[in-house]
Amino acid sequence: MSQSTSEIRTQVASLIEQAIALGPRKELRSTLVRALEIAKGDAPKELTQLHYDRLGRGARLADPVRPGLIMKSSKTGLKRWTYRTEVDGKQRELTLGHYPEMSVSEARDKWATLRVQRVSGAAPDLRGDTTLVQIVDHYGKWASENLRSWRENDQLLRKHLLPGREGITLAELDIDHLSAPITAIQAKTPQQARKLRSAISGVLTRARKDGLLPKGFSITPVMLPEVKAATPRTWVPGTKDLRAFLCATREMGDIGAALRLIALTGTRLREVVEMRWDEVEFDAEIEGLGTVARWTIPAERMKAKRPHVVILSDAAMAVLDAQRGSGSPCVFPSPTYPEEPRLANHVGKVWADKRDALGLNKQFTVHTLRKALSTWVAESGGTRDIRDRLTAHTLATGVDAHYNQAELTAPAAEWWQRWADRLAAIEGENVILIGEGRA
Incomplete structure (x- = not known):
């Protein structure tokens, strides 16, 4: 029976x-x-997809049938699969992927593979134990050898991303950890937020290329929050603003000298801050001008990716003469790294702090000094091609750009000198304020 x-x-x-x-x-x-x-x-009964769909924010759900298979939900609701196991006597947690990109069945298949590996004695993928600070350090080493802006990127990452997050492992890392610092500074300093987003993107891209990310790691740069471009500013500093600026720069040392040179030449912050002595030819022979001091800004530092020639006025030369003697190849060397230039964003911040202390308009950024030059030249009869030549906004390209720039160098030199004389008159209080028109 x-x-x-x-x-x-x-x-x-x-x-x-x-x-x-x-x-x-x-x-x-x-x-x-x-x-x-x-x-x-x-x-125990098998969990269904509904159980995982209903998992609340900040909660976790362990599979009762598959030891170590866990779903975790972040505070913003991002869900990820993890596998908790023992390696060398220590509990480790590996990220398998994110839900729903990795389905329930795919997560279970992945768990089964890892389970078999564990039983057979094969070592699991421990890259999930790599910390955020380790991949930032890895990116920093690569960037220092390949990117001119690596110091600025490194400073942004260590100031905004790492505090409070240094020890987070890649197995624990959520998109929230990377997005929060971008969002935190976005409203106040959108330009810095964009640079921070770019730096974080670089960290992820480099870590993936160099095989530092664990299998199933699904956070990508496209998941980072977009930062809207700042609204273009139309405000231009007036005579009173420029007088306050010029007086303030007298007491600001090397940074003040860099700011004065920006005002005198109409160049951009980075173009001046990273200026090198070997870019200046003090006895250049130029047709129509004779012997002059010529500063050639290399293409890689120009926004238009073309070299820009500046004929230095007497006042600009006075600034350079005061900077001689440091022994550094940089005109404005870093106090910490004499062979390196100062950080552009640091110079900008020092001016912003000084501006606020003087009670000047918050729209008075370093960049508005270019607008002051261009506006004054226009109001003084300077044509569009001259303004474009002074501010490196030449619209021509290729061979035309080269000849246009060469042909306009002599008149541009005259306008640079006239603008320097204008600023000297403003600083010397020889310009009478009528209302508060633009400079």
């Missing part, structure tokens, strides 16, 4: 209990315990 199903279950359960009593450990014991639960009908 055949046995009933219940009788078979009872006998199997008894045999399993005897096996457990022999004292097996780890994987063998957990497998026998699971089999005993099935034999007795006490096995």
Whole structure:
């Protein structure tokens, strides 16, 4: 007479209990315990996709059937699969992927693969233990050898991204950790937020290229929040503003000298701050001008990616003469790294702090000095091509750009000198304020 199903279950359960009593450990014991639960009908029920869909923010859900398979939900609701296991006597947690990009069935298949590897003694992927600060350091080393702006990027990452997040592992890392610092500064300083986003994107891209990211790591740069461009500013500093600026720069040391040179030449912040002595030819022979001081800004530092030639006025030369003697190849060297230039964003911040202390308009940024020059030249009869030549906004390209720039160098030199004379008159209070028109 055949046995009933219940009788078979009872006998199997008894045999399993005897096996457990022999004292097996780890994987063998957990497998026998699971089999005993099935034999007795006490096995936990399988979780469904609905359980995972309903998982609330900040919560976690462990699979009762698959030891170590866990879904975690961040405070913003981003869900990720993890596998918690023991490696070298320590509990480790590996990120498998994010949900729903990795489905329930895919996560279970991945768990099964890792489970087999663990039982067979194969080492699991431990790259999930790599910390955020480690991949930032890795990016910083690469950037220092390949990017001119690496110091600025490194400063942004260490100031805004890492504080409070240094020890977060890649297994624990959520998009929230990377997005929060961008969002935090976006409203106040959108330009810095854009640079920070670019730096974080660089960290992720470099880590992926160099194989530092664990399998299943699904955070990509496109998931970072977009930063809207700042609204173009039309405000231009007036005579009173320029007088306050020029007086303030007298007391600001090297930074003040850099700011004065920006005002005198109509160049951009980075173009001046990273200026090198070997870019200046003090006895250049130029047709129509004779012997002059010529500063050639290399293409890689120009926004238009073309070299820009500036004929230095007497006042601009006075600024350079005062900077001689440091022994550095840079005109405005960093106090910490004499062979390197100052950081452009630091110079900008120093001026912003000084501007605020003087009670000047918050729209008076370093960049508005270019607008002051261009506006004054226009109001003084300077044509569009002259204004474009002075501010490196030449619209021509290729061969035309070269000849246009060459042909306009002599008249541009005259306008640079006239603008320097204008600023000297403003600083010397020889310009009468009528209302508060533009400079």
